[in-house]
Amino acid sequence: MRDPLTEKPRRKIPSRLIEVDAWIDSSLWRFGHGFSRFWESVTIFSRRFRARGLNKLAVEVACEGLTLGVAGLIVMLALAQPAMKLTANGLPQQTDYSVLFLDRHGNEIGRRGVMRADAIPIDEMPDHFIKAVLATEDRRFFEHWGIDFFGLARALSENARAGGVVQGGSTLTQQLAKNLFLSNERNIERKIKEAFIALWLESHYSKREILSMYLDRAYMGGGSFGAAAAAEFYFDKDIRDVSLAEGAMLAGLFKAPAKYAPHINLPAARARANEVLTNMVQGGFMTEGQVVAARRQPATAVDRSTTTSPDYFLDWAFGEVQKIAGDMPHRNFVARTSIDMGLQQLADESVEYHLRQFGKTYDVGEAAMVVLDDDGGVRAMVGGRDYGESQFNRATKALRQPGSSFKGYVYAAAMEAGFKPDDKISDAPITIGRWSPQNYGRSYAGTVTLQTAIAKSINTVPVRLSQKIGMDKVAALAKAMGVESNLRGDKTMALGTSEVTVLDQATGYACFAAGGMTSNRHGILQLFDTNGNLLWDSKRDMPPRRRVLSETASAEMNQMLSQIPIIGTARKAQLSMTRAAGKTGTTQGYRDGWFVGFTGNFTAAVWFGNDSFRPTNKVSGGGLPTMTWQRFMEAAHQGIELKPIPYIDNTMPERKAPKVAEEGDAPPPVRPASLTTAAQKVLAQIGMLMSSAPPLEKPEKLAAAAGDDNAVGRR
Template identity: 60%
Template sequence: MHRGTSDARRDVAAAGNGQRPVQDPFNQNHRPRKRSTLLLRIDSWIDSTIWNAGFRLGEIWEEITIFFRRFRTRGVWKAVFEVAGEGMNIGTAGFVLLLALALPAFEETSGNWQARDDFAVTFLDRHGNEIGHRGIIHEDSAPVDQLPDHFVKAVLATEDRRFFDHFGIDFLGLARAMTENVKANSVVQGGSTITQQLAKNLFLTNERTIERKVKEAFLAFWLEANVSKKEILRLYLDRAYMGGGTFGVAAAAQFYFGKDITEVSIAEAAMLAGLFKAPARYAPHINLPAARARANEVLSNLVQGNLMTEGQVIGARRNPANVIDRGNREAPDYFLDWAFEEVRRIAGPFAQHSLIVRTTIDPGLQRAAEAAVETGLRQDGERYRASQAALVLIENGGAVRAMVGGRDYGASQFNRASHALRQPGSSFKVFTYSLAMEKGMTPDSTIVDAPIHWGNWNPKNYSLGYRGRIDIKTALAKSVNTIPVRLAKEKLGEDPIGQIMAQAKKFGVETPIRRDVTIPIGTSEVTVLDQATAFAVFPTGGLQSRRHGIAQILNYKGDVLYDFARDEPPAERVLSETAGMYMNQMLTRVPYVGTARRAAVDGVLTGGKTGTTQAYRDAWFVGYTGNFTAAVWFGNDDYTSSNRMTGGSLPAMTFKRVMDYAHQGIELRPIPGVDNPLPEPKAGPLVAESSTDANGNALPAVQRSRSLNRDTTAVLRDLAEKLQRANPLGATERLAAAHSLSDLVPIVVER
């Protein structure tokens, strides 16, 4: 105690004298005070450093500002530099946007794009008759330097006068075309250059969309940068559709005039050059007066473009070209385009690319399908505000017998049957219902039709009302929207959307399905070919439909390189027999008591499903009998709405018209699982309208040509095989002889 007191007094005395107190090394408060002092110093250093750095930055900024004041502009120069600066900003953003838009276009040029058409294919129908050609043998096409000067001038004067001056897009020509179109209040001139048209023919489709036009522009620049002008012109002349099922000017010259392209006269050159605009409308073997009038316009273009004088063309005006009488030859061009894609897929590994391909198309059914589509559009297209249609007819077994990809191939080569993506609407519901049948439900199972919510989505019924408890078969027949949604959400189990997507793929839908809760009612786009393929599963009892358009591929020696029956695997089961039976029982009620009463085929059990999309943009009917399956679509290329057209109207009537023809004089096959051959139709005016148009006018009956019975066909097939084994002719003659006899067989056997 004494020592502690004296130490304290000493410290106080030292403090009073201005001296530091003597710190006891044993004092426990000494170290915390030292740490606090250190932290205060660190904090002080950080504060001062930051302040000094900020002060220095301010000085630097002031120096920079003073420096750039020397370059400050005023008045007009200030406005110029402001605009230039903003232009650079906008230009940079635009460059990034253009790059993003260009990448998808340039992806189209991957691979050996010039060899994409190195096949030369002769197509035969199912009976062995020649129906058309596709592909180009580039070695046989005439170089531009060997073409007649007047022919090249006629093409350039009509299609692209500034071809050798622009870089892919002719902005002056585009402005001129827009001016003329505004003056005429319609489209009278096109602004696309030859390079743009070649880009479309090589890499794109004819679908009229903004995306396609953007890609076309970028690809035109790409072609100009990578291919010479002469090569662009040659490729364009080799690939353009020229009517009559011909592609390329060399084939057209042979078809229309029977001569080589290097020998055509001025009058003939003008007629050929006039075909590029609308080959179907101006094809001389179809409408010679229109072709000659169009050729006269081409001659005027030559004079107006200062490429030839009036004196040089006067002889061609007075003596217009004559053509070889080919008759009214119609080729199934949409089908041939799709079949050519199939040939390239199948025969890609083959060493030989000059091929003879026997297809599955039936000329009679093809004509009936085209007539049904055209009749529907002529009689009711204006009333429903529908301008386009597509149809695919598949014989149960997988053979594609007819394909209509649009109203007029000459006007648009875009195949709406195999390439157009359209929302299927309620026709897509079969995938959800078939899954429900697989999960143990039956057509008589009941479920509640009431408001349902799936996230932020609230589906509504077409009638905007609800029925309460309803059985599954009635829900499908009446196309109630809430039921497939409720089935997917409550009955399918884990990941219902994934299950529906997988089911569609198993059924043969090749288009990628979008993962979205709305797909149970058909919001994910598919093709007409997809829907026909998928519905063809039901009349097979649940087996794959094995859709195909190629029966055989042969070389010119007669060797069979590919045979569908030999080389393709057998059909796999994609739907159980029980589920398939239940689906057939439900779908065969739709044309009799449901939404498709105009589709019921007279005397033939019919099943199917209608589909109508939002704002009446698309109308579908996909149906089947024991013999055939068909998918029918009506709508507009520009996605505009129709006049309340539903799948039960024009599509159903077109389906019936085709099926009435297809089932004449053939053996009817049953639909698996349906005992009652023909359900009793529900009384009402729509039943009587099954053979009339929308205005109540009777549709004329289309008679199908007679065909052999099965016994006669079997005898002919056996005789043909014996003759082929014993025939000592060469390969080509043997192939022709085989076609002349054995090709009679499929008239009946495959039906």
């Protein structure tokens, strides 16, 4: 019998569920009904703003413009990121060091650095010079905000009418942005950065400050930076005293200082100055009557025909001085450097000769070279073809793949690990993961000795060696030998895919020339204050050389490398008076050609390629780089004491003359006369004995030139 007391609660449960369901349904209906009424009222209200006819067209255009504007803003923010990173810390710190540089024999070769206190205020510069600069470089300078769209349109129109580039569209602010933050590399990425940095400069500095910075920092040829230094160099005058004709000639240098430098090409400089005077008249800065006297009596520069400035080297040496100076209280220095101007002249000539002769044929536009002596001193440095065209130092800053020239470190690590030149190893196809390196010509030689493998630049052998000894050990050895660039250490590095600089390669191979000891690369021999006090001496203050390769490994490496000019890929590197050793390198697509070689006296690294990384027309390491190295070394070894390569008999092997008909009939250069090593040592001893002598006139002038008006000369 059912109990009614227990059944009653069971009947209430379904009824409550029905109530909940009814409440949900009614709530949803009320919400939907209310939203419909609300939306209807919004629709009725919005009909008041409905556009018809032309108004509708305007609204549609505005909406599309807003959409595109937001999208464009996002794109601009993305493009501006690199420029924002460059300007995150403000302007690059302008050093307050001022250094007068001497060559290894004590001759003045240039100076770097400008004391801020010595900068000429823009208010003190001649008015006609300022007008000449603005009329030529940026007539609308005080009207635009860093980018002159009207000027850009005018330049495009003039260039289209002339059928070539005859007028630039960059503003003065954009040029300053390039000088402060960027290189002269011509690509769209650099132009984008330049535009955003120009806007940043305009928003943070006044027009007067921007113009002052531009006039103080622009390169104006002859190793001079800034208008004040250029006036002293070209006219031996203070910038305050330059005439209208001289000011016009200075203003014409900003476009192409190497092309219009009056000490190199006075007719071109005068023609350019005449264009500047015309610009001043056309821009309304002066009348024709005011400039006619300057046209009739053009400026004449001081004779600097005997003055040569190793500008790429000076830029690098200035950085070395700053490292040495550190926390020294001094700011004005006289630095005696390791550079030999005779060898520098030979290096410049060798590089330019081959670029001029074969640049178009091989579609190669740039080259770099670094020469070290047996003590590790930098004797010559070529950072590019034309410093006036581009101050970017390709010898110290350009990171390029070394190709097979990196194999020297792989084989050195193998010798350290116990391998021998006569050891045999397989030259057969090899695959590591998805990577299958191939030899040049896609052929294989079977079993070969390590000597043959490095001489013939076989690719599979160093890859096998690196797998056996470990790429970390190869990278560590390369670092120990002097390679300062970051090395990736991956499996492809054995074939030279990790970028290095020309200076790195010269430093690393100098260890072979030093018998396995560190090269102790340096560019500064001595550093003095303006009173002649010795502050730093390379022989005294540099760390002693240390051994990074055992004598056995060094002897084996030098033996193998010395065979490459005889039976290997560097036959054009053979010298007529002494043994040579080294390694060629060619990268994928012929983008880079290298030769790094040494004798008992010098180590030199040579690179050929294009700034844009565009492939050359099959420039290989055994071609132009080796020919340039050989041309330099033939002249560099004239009239000096020949030293043998460590552990190598200097007896000249039977030489099969390589075919060099493509070099033309031009005779090899002759090394300029210089002091012998013995004479240099005698003069150095005399200098030490005279260190307590009264000041001489020349050191006093040098000290004053370094920026210390109270200097009393070097003792």
